[in-house]
Amino acid sequence: MTQYSRVSGSVGLITLKNPPVNQLSAVVRHGIVDTVQKALSDPKVKSVVICGQNGMFCGGADIKEFQTLANMRGPPLIPMIHSIEAADKPVVAAIEGGAFGGGLELALGCHYRIAHSKAKVGLPEVTLGLLPAAGGSQRLPRLIGVPAALSLITTGRHITAAEALQLGLVDQVADHNTVDAAVKFALSVAGQSLDARRISNFQCPPVPNMDALFEDVMQKVRTTARGAIAPIACVQAVRAAATLPYTQGMQREKELMATLFTSGQARALQYCFFAQRVVGRWSMPSGARWDTSKGRPIHKAAVIGLGTMGRGITVALAQTGLSVVAVETQEKQFMEAKKAVSNMLERGAKRSGKPLAHGKITYSQSLQAVADVDLVIEAVFEDMGLKKKVFQQLSAVCKPGTFLCTNTSTLDVDELASQTHQPELVVGMHFFAPAHIMKLLEVVYGPRSSPELVAVVMELGKKMGKVSVAVGNCRGFVGNRMLKPYRDQAYFLLEEGATPQLIDQALEEFGFAMGAFKVSDLSGLDVGWKVRKEEGLVQPGGGSGKSARIRNGVRYSPLGDLMCEQGRFGQKTGRGWYQYDKPGSRDARPDPWMHSFLEEYRARHGLVARRISNQEVLERCLYAMINEGFRVLEDGIAAGPEDIDIIYVFGYGWPRHRGGPMFYANMVGLEIVLERLEHYAQANPDMPTLQPCSLLRKLVASGSPPVNKWKEVIKNVRSQL
Numbered sequence: 001m002t003q004y005s006r007v008s009g010s011v012g013l014i015t016l017k018n019p020p021v022n023q024l025s026a027v028v029r030h031g032i033v034d035t036v037q038k039a040l041s042d043p044k045v046k047s048v049v050i051c052g053q054n055g056m057f058c059g060g061a062d063i064k065e066f067q068t069l070a071n072m073r074g075p076p077l078i079p080m081i082h083s084i085e086a087a088d089k090p091v092v093a094a095i096e097g098g099a100f101g102g103g104l105e106l107a108l109g110c111h112y113r114i115a116h117s118k119a120k121v122g123l124p125e126v127t128l129g130l131l132p133a134a135g136g137s138q139r140l141p142r143l144i145g146v147p148a149a150l151s152l153i154t155t156g157r158h159i160t161a162a163e164a165l166q167l168g169l170v171d172q173v174a175d176h177n178t179v180d181a182a183v184k185f186a187l188s189v190a191g192q193s194l195d196a197r198r199i200s201n202f203q204c205p206p207v208p209n210m211d212a213l214f215e216d217v218m219q220k221v222r223t224t225a226r227g228a229i230a231p232i233a234c235v236q237a238v239r240a241a242a243t244l245p246y247t248q249g250m251q252r253e254k255e256l257m258a259t260l261f262t263s264g265q266a267r268a269l270q271y272c273f274f275a276q277r278v279v280g281r282w283s284m285p286s287g288a289r290w291d292t293s294k295g296r297p298i299h300k301a302a303v304i305g306l307g308t309m310g311r312g313i314t315v316a317l318a319q320t321g322l323s324v325v326a327v328e329t330q331e332k333q334f335m336e337a338k339k340a341v342s343n344m345l346e347r348g349a350k351r352s353g354k355p356l357a358h359g360k361i362t363y364s365q366s367l368q369a370v371a372d373v374d375l376v377i378e379a380v381f382e383d384m385g386l387k388k389k390v391f392q393q394l395s396a397v398c399k400p401g402t403f404l405c406t407n408t409s410t411l412d413v414d415e416l417a418s419q420t421h422q423p424e425l426v427v428g429m430h431f432f433a434p435a436h437i438m439k440l441l442e443v444v445y446g447p448r449s450s451p452e453l454v455a456v457v458m459e460l461g462k463k464m465g466k467v468s469v470a471v472g473n474c475r476g477f478v479g480n481r482m483l484k485p486y487r488d489q490a491y492f493l494l495e496e497g498a499t500p501q502l503i504d505q506a507l508e509e510f511g512f513a514m515g516a517f518k519v520s521d522l523s524g525l526d527v528g529w530k531v532r533k534e535e536g537l538v539q540p541g542g543g544s545g546k547s548a549r550i551r552n553g554v555r556y557s558p559l560g561d562l563m564c565e566q567g568r569f570g571q572k573t574g575r576g577w578y579q580y581d582k583p584g585s586r587d588a589r590p591d592p593w594m595h596s597f598l599e600e601y602r603a604r605h606g607l608v609a610r611r612i613s614n615q616e617v618l619e620r621c622l623y624a625m626i627n628e629g630f631r632v633l634e635d636g637i638a639a640g641p642e643d644i645d646i647i648y649v650f651g652y653g654w655p656r657h658r659g660g661p662m663f664y665a666n667m668v669g670l671e672i673v674l675e676r677l678e679h680y681a682q683a684n685p686d687m688p689t690l691q692p693c694s695l696l697r698k699l700v701a702s703g704s705p706p707v708n709k710w711k712e713v714i715k716n717v718r719s720q721l
């Protein structure tokens with residue numbers, strides 16, 4: 001797992017060999033300790049180079065080893081890195097590919113660092129609920145200063161070799177063979193004094209107003225962390241580096257890490273890391289899979305409809321380098337969209353430093369312009385009649401074999417597919433607004449969709465930098481289907497005595513970016529109203545008598561309809577569940593009007609307001625959503641709990657440090673979730689979404705296995721259906 005050789009006569013070359021990313025598993029740490037010892041005791045060796053095989057320096061500690069402490073055998077990282085730093089022969093890190101986490105900490109223990117120009121480095125431990133606890137939190141601020149170290153350690157962001165050179169994190173950047181460059185460099189520094197190269201001996205560069213700096217950073221981090229504890233511990237560790245001698249700083253680093261390491265948050269974040277990779281290995285109920293289905297290259301794509309979603313999708317496609325035909329038939333929208341897309345591209349280029357992608361887009365007002373494209377994404381208004389028409393036209397205009405995709409967020413993808421000559425070439429591509437920024441893409445296949453098309457779209461998603469999750473077709477797919485019972489419970493709680501701000505506060509304290517009512521104001525109450533009207537659910541004035549709060553035999557809250565009747569559509573009208581300074585403003589303030597509106601509503605329906613606790617808000621909203629998640633699994637709409645969790649983390653603002661709804665249910669305890677659902681279902685027999693799903697019961701009966709073991713139980717439940 002580590003290879004040792006002597007090169008150029010006097011350089012000991014240590015190569016880390018542990019695919020896929022040369023992670024520092026126990027056997028690699030053993031290898032490093034042994035080979036460093038060998039090099040230092042060999043009189044012929046005057047200097048040492050450490051590199052990684054296959055163009056990758058090191059991806060850090062082996063995250064799989066964190067799952068159980070028992071796995072963490074072998075030499076610990078800290079003394080291993082100390083012994084490298086204390087060596088009396090120069091040690092040079094040759095960084096190709098990347099040096100992340102423990103990998104960068106290893107490099108910081110070396111006396112010199114040479115990076116390839118395409119390499120990236122970073123300390124991403126915070127994203128795994130940890131901190132750089134192999135001396136990284138103490139060495140990095142000593143090397144590059146407190147502000148830059150705080151920025152890297154609290155965000156975990158990866159930086160380029162050029163930025164690392166500018167910060168003084170690496171000493172040299174090589175354009176060609178980095179190992180050769182490092183060997184040459186090692187020969188040139190052999191025999192030189194290392195006193196000034198041991199970072200642990202450095203003082204942190206002084207910072208004016210240090211207390212104010214840390215207070216400011218801590219405040220910002222607390223706001224963005226939304227309850228995550230690792231970013232806060234990272235600030236505390238860097239503060240220790242800035243204020244304490246190295247050994248005491250290391251002690252603080254160790255104490256902070258001990259708290260984080262065993263926290264549920266670290267488990268949740270590490271679960272998310274692996275879940276994100278699991279969803280890439282998609283499968284369909286037909287047995288088609290990611291590794292047996294091959295796509296074909298897409299050279300030219302089209303977007304139909306240039307409203308908000310269509311514009312974002314056009315930008316996302318153009319930024320991958322594809323040629324894009326952007327079609328909008330309405331003159332006014334066409335002109336506005338051209339301008340908006342151009343602005344979005346310019347902003348994107350500025351942000352990323354990548355060249356502008358203007359030339360990639362051709363605009364047209366005619367559907368005929370898409371005749372020669374390989375793939376079309378329809379993004380017209382969310383109306384089944386309109387979408388059906390577009391699909392009929394596309395089927396007639398496009399060349400045979402063109403993949404047709406719809407950006408619908410809830411409508412039936414199979415019904416749209418049935419409008420075309422080749423229904424197997426139709427899938428859903430459910431983007432989230434703004435489509436060029438939001439990471440999630442739900443790829444919705446139907447029973448007839450070809451695996452080739454799913455492979456094409458999953459690959460395209462990857463190129464656009466999306467986290468793509470393949471899911472089956474049903475109303476709302478996975479994300480919006482689970483959102484409905486969550487939102488319904490929020491409405492019911494309002495009827496029972498809560499306020500929008502009480503509910504939102506409970507959800508935001510839990511870690512959601514925004515509570516249910518702020519989200520509703522942002523996306524517009526009129527959107528759901530239109531859908532409910534089409535479904536025949538809306539009664540003027542909300543209806544009267546007992547039936548006003550019942551539709552199709554189940555509980556219904558007309559509150560949203562009443563709000564819309566008053567023109568309260570949310571941010572766009574300056575009034576919604578909250579009030580805003582002016583239409584379009586984002587600063588939500590509680591609206592005293594809401595108090596009398598709710599009181600009057602409750603009086604009309606004979607409801608007596610009661611005190612609602614935060615716990616009840618969380619249990620009712622989240623467990624209803626989780627219960628629907630179990631139904632999604634039972635129905636085979638999602639391949640596994642990881643798919644659901646990744647959808648919620650990347651598309652719905654679910655706090656990543658809580659691992660996604662299904663992981664969270666497991667953390668709470670499935671038996672507790674079941675018991676609370678039974679309790680609420682009994683109290684509300686007209687709310688079927690609170691009736692515990694049979695899969696949840698089966699899992700509890702099977703001893704509540706961990707999430708990664710659910711698939712077995714799900715298979716059994718499905719085979720009995």
Ligand SMILES: CCC/C=C/C(=O)SCCNC(=O)CCNC(=O)[C@H](O)C(C)(C)COP(=O)([O-])OP(=O)([O-])OC[C@H]1O[C@@H](n2cnc3c(N)ncnc32)[C@H](O)[C@@H]1OP(=O)([O-])[O-]
Nearest residue numbers: 020021023059060061062063064100101102124133134277
């Ligand atoms: C005291 C302790 C202090 C130190 C703490 C740390 O170092 S914490 C660690 C700090 N380090 C990090 O947080 C870095 C985490 N890693 C990354 O960010 C990226 O993997 C990458 C940028 C290194 C490569 O991106 P890419 O898109 O080229 O590739 P990809 O992402 O698809 O991964 C390929 C495969 O490698 C696997 N795997 C990867 N890393 C690890 C690991 N450390 N371990 C185990 N496995 C790892 C990954 O699961 C996947 O396996 P699969 O699914 O094929 O079976």
